[in-house]
Amino acid sequence: MTVTDLDSSWLAACLGLDERALNGFWTVQQWRRELEDPRRLCLGLVKNQRLLGVACGWLVVDELHITVVAVDPDERQRGHGRCLLLALLQRARQDGAAHATLEVSDDNIAALALYNRAGFRTAGRREGYYRDGSDALIQWCRLTPEE
Ligand SMILES: CC(C)(COP(=O)(O)OP(=O)(O)OC[C@H]1O[C@@H](n2cnc3c(N)ncnc32)[C@H](O)[C@@H]1OP(=O)(O)O)[C@@H](O)C(=O)NCCC(=O)NCCS
Incomplete structure (x- = not known):
């Protein structure tokens, strides 16, 4: 299982996960923007090429605005949401975020x-x-540098 940066090649997988986990929260256009905009961070938890969950956000100056955290319903309460959220916070911290x-x-x-x-x-x-x-x-949440 790996946490990976999602790009537009994951569009179909993100839409499928969105349907299962969020009841169709975002449109194709919204997912495309999330995956293509370089100011946005979008991480996925992947096992055997299957997308188990996502955590996305965008950086505004020193603040990370989290837009979505979602885990496949069959994969919940196994620590995946926490793993993705912490990875997203860590990445944002590296990119200069002080708050989320x-x-x-x-x-x-x-x-x-x-x-x-x-x-x-x-x-x-x-x-x-x-x-x-x-x-x-x-x-x-305040993001302390040493976390
Ligand atoms: C919210 C969500 C991402 C959590 O994902 P998850 O993989 O099940 O979460 P984790 O297993 O990492 O659990 C993280 C913590 O939340 C707690 N938790 C998770 N689901 C819970 C539930 N249904 N009831 C109570 N606590 C819960 C866990 O016990 C854990 O706390 P702990 O470390 O003290 O045990 C998942 O339920 C989901 O995708 N929901 C639908 C989408 C959504 O609402 N996203 C958030 C808004 S953007």
Whole structure:
């Protein structure tokens, strides 16, 4: 199993994973931009050429904005999400990030546990942020150089 940089050759695999793990969160165009834009970081966990999970984000000055972390439903609770998130934070740190942030639904227990264990804390709430009316919790983490 390896963590690898994803490029546009992984587009179909990302769309398949998105369908299975996120119910079609992003369009083809959004995934293409995520995979092709050089300012974006997009890592995948790959086993035997199969994409088990992804973690992506983009750097704005010294802040990493995490756009997605997702693991195939058949592969969850085996440490893959944590592995991908830590790899993404490490890469962002190397590229000069001092903080990381993201929004997560306040009812996403698994994601909140993942981010909390990785050192994120809730820094605010955006009411009615999602299409279903649920609130987003803003997660924030300082990236210390020695981590
Ligand atoms: C959130 C998600 C990426 C976690 O991936 P994962 O591979 O199952 O996570 P891990 O196995 O690495 O677990 C990381 C931590 O979260 C906890 N956790 C994971 N799933 C959990 C659940 N369903 N309930 C409670 N805690 C959970 C784990 O126990 C672990 O904590 P620990 O180290 O104290 O044991 C996965 O559930 C997923 O893809 N969800 C759908 C997409 C999504 O909502 N992404 C986040 C928003 S961008």
